Amino acid sequence: MGILTDMATATFTVKGMTCGHCVAAVSDEVRRVPGVRGVDVDLASGSLHVESDEPVAPAAIVAAVEEAGYEVVA
């Protein structure tokens, strides 16, 4: 496989983030999930975009978000 097709991406919606500290807390926790290579969080929309070396179980991302103190709603 080529470089691009080795990547997996997934998008979630996170509820409860109100400021940049919240974004940082979610990013930090999700970034620690094994296999995750990149995380992008949009405060306004609650969008959480995850790039990983291979597909990561959504439950692992949900758990990381909850560890940070927030909730995945989609």
Added chain:
Amino acid sequence: MGILTDMATATFTVKGMTCGHCVAAVSDEVRRVPGVRGVDVDLASGSLHVESDEPVAPAAIVAAVEEAGYEVVA
């Protein structure tokens, strides 16, 4: 002077705090101001209550709040 009269207290109103991380950021910065002994921040009202060993210049508290990324409005 007695123990109680050695203390000074002052209350400010902080604008822009949206979550517990914001409260922690403000508390941490204000607590570092020389002479400050205790800090209490109420997220809902924006109230910042400062106890100090002796009167502290309000400008020092305002500067600490701004360092944390927020604004004193009263």
